[in-house]
Amino acid sequence: MGFAVPPSTDTIAAIATAPGRGGVGVIRISGPLAVSVAEAVVGDCPPPRHAAYRRFVDAHREAIDSGLVLYFPGPASYTGEDVLELQGHGGPVVLDAVLARVLDLGCRAAEAGEFTRRAFENQRLDLSQAEAVADLIDADSLAAARAAQRSLSGAFSRRIDAFRDELLSLRTWVEASIDFADEDIDFLADGEVARRLSILLQHLQELRRQTDRGRVLAEGLRVAIVGAPNVGKSSLLNALAGHDAAIVTEIAGTTRDVLRERVVLDGLSVLLLDTAGIRVTDDPIEQIGVQRAWATLDDADVVLVMSGDGQPSAIETDSAFERLRGDPRLLRLHNKCDLTAGVVGLRDDGSIGLSVLQGQGLDALIKALQQRAGLEGGAVGEFSARRRHLDAIDRALQGLEQAEIQLKVHQAPELLAEDLALANRVLGEINGPVDTETLLGSIFSSFCVGK
Ligand SMILES: Nc1nc2c(ncn2[C@@H]2O[C@H](COP(=O)(O)OP(=O)(O)OP(=O)(O)O)[C@@H](O)[C@H]2O)c(=O)[nH]1
Ligand SMILES: [Mg+2]
Numbered sequence: 001m002g003f004a005v006p007p008s009t010d011t012i013a014a015i016a017t018a019p020g021r022g023g024v025g026v027i028r029i030s031g032p033l034a035v036s037v038a039e040a041v042v043g044d045c046p047p048p049r050h051a052a053y054r055r056f057v058d059a060h061r062e063a064i065d066s067g068l069v070l071y072f073p074g075p076a077s078y079t080g081e082d083v084l085e086l087q088g089h090g091g092p093v094v095l096d097a098v099l100a101r102v103l104d105l106g107c108r109a110a111e112a113g114e115f116t117r118r119a120f121e122n123q124r125l126d127l128s129q130a131e132a133v134a135d136l137i138d139a140d141s142l143a144a145a146r147a148a149q150r151s152l153s154g155a156f157s158r159r160i161d162a163f164r165d166e167l168l169s170l171r172t173w174v175e176a177s178i179d180f181a182d183e184d185i186d187f188l189a190d191g192e193v194a195r196r197l198s199i200l201l202q203h204l205q206e207l208r209r210q211t212d213r214g215r216v217l218a219e220g221l222r223v224a225i226v227g228a229p230n231v232g233k234s235s236l237l238n239a240l241a242g243h244d245a246a247i248v249t250e251i252a253g254t255t256r257d258v259l260r261e262r263v264v265l266d267g268l269s270v271l272l273l274d275t276a277g278i279r280v281t282d283d284p285i286e287q288i289g290v291q292r293a294w295a296t297l298d299d300a301d302v303v304l305v306m307s308g309d310g311q312p313s314a315i316e317t318d319s320a321f322e323r324l325r326g327d328p329r330l331l332r333l334h335n336k337c338d339l340t341a342g343v344v345g346l347r348d349d350g351s352i353g354l355s356v357l358q359g360q361g362l363d364a365l366i367k368a369l370q371q372r373a374g375l376e377g378g379a380v381g382e383f384s385a386r387r388r389h390l391d392a393i394d395r396a397l398q399g400l401e402q403a404e405i406q407l408k409v410h411q412a413p414e415l416l417a418e419d420l421a422l423a424n425r426v427l428g429e430i431n432g433p434v435d436t437e438t439l440l441g442s443i444f445s446s447f448c449v450g451k
Contacts (some may be wrong), residue, residue: 013029224273
């Protein structure tokens with residue numbers, strides 16, 4: 001990589017295990033003082049990657065704890081620096097005492113994520129891998145954990161890098177057409193550039209779909225429940241959550257604020273957002289609730305629009321819902337089918353009949369949500385991803401679409417090359433800073449020296 005981060009000169013230390021009591025508690029130390037800390041606390045530094053049983057002593061050689069010591073010399077360690085692990089007993093008082101001792105020896109308390117940050121700065125991980133570490137720890141379903149593990153092992157980074165190589169190779173080709181413009185070869189005229197550009201666009205769109213599935217796995221599918229008051233929105237939230245998270249009454253206008261509930265439905269992590277029933281109201285508190293309901297919709301992945309079975313959906317009848325008409329995120333639900341004997345489950349028009357009260361039709365709903373997440377049939381995403389990655393891909397897509405216009409409408413190779421460069425740059429943000437040296441190297445190596 002062409003960016004230089006000054007090597008960290010200080011040594012950081014932190015309790016690496018979760019707070020509270022546990023069988024084992026781990027203190028992790030990274031930096032140049034690792035060996036001297038080992039010598040001071042346990043008497044010697046054990047051979048690399050070998051567990052040694054030792055007493056952990058304070059400044060007066062009194063034992064604070066005892067346990068295993070592990071030493072990982074840099075650069076072949078998690079952070080790329082010398083790393084020491086003290087694995088003692090998992091009590092908060094002992095761990096605090098050992099940490100205090102380590103800090104007395106000249107270490108600094110690590111900030112959140114600082115070990116992984118050092119791993120990134122020392123090129124042990126790229127940016128999206130570093131993010132996958134956090135996603136793996138935060139994973140609330142097995143599918144999410146597996147996807148994060150694949151990102152961590154580089155599956156996502158490799159996809160991005162491979163795509164950037166394709167992009168670079170096309171750009172090299174276009175730059176050549178500019179350099180050779182005075183000769184008789186017209187690189188743009190033979191349709192080769194247009195063909196390769198359209199393949200690139202297809203590949204990037206496919207990568208976007210996969211990244212979005214990865215994002216849903218990592219962050220959860222955001223599912224908003226909207227509809228007229230009293231149709232059973234909060235009842236649905238409670239049924240899916242498996243407990244009474246929301247207040248349910250027969251009084252219309254019960255829910256005032258937006259309620260959030262994270263649930264795992266058949267391995268799919270879902271953030272459920274129960275909103276106030278949307279209607280025109282004079283009640284100032286309910287009005288705020290309705291406004292919040294609308295605000296919630298903006299970044300929802302799926303919008304469940306609930307109506308009473310047999311009653312027209314608010315989407316058609318209520319002007320308040322006008323802006324949702326035709327929105328691809330919509331999924332229509334007809335609740336209280338027990339009162340109408342209406343069809344429960346998936347209907348021909350793609351809507352779903354439910355009786356939340358009797359727990360009917362929920363399977364069909366969960367299946368539909370899996371489908372929306374792109375995870376139907378048990379197929380899981382190849383990797384985990386984040387909104388940041390999706391944003392970068394969207395900007396790269398815009399760059400490529402712009403490039404297509406430069407080519408087809410303006411026939412301007414310089415501007416085309418610029419747009420390809422832009423797309424490459426924004427994609428570079430996904431794994432880490434870009435290196436212009438790479439581009440130069442690629443251009444020079446693929447053309448003969450004679451020119
Ligand atoms: N018969 C029948 N009643 C239901 C069903 N689902 C919910 N209800 C009842 O409908 C009433 C309203 O339910 P809620 O879940 O509070 O409705 P809501 O849409 O959240 O209402 P607001 O928060 O006021 O917008 C309650 O009395 C529920 O018990 C159902 O499937 N069948
Ligand atoms: Mg409610």
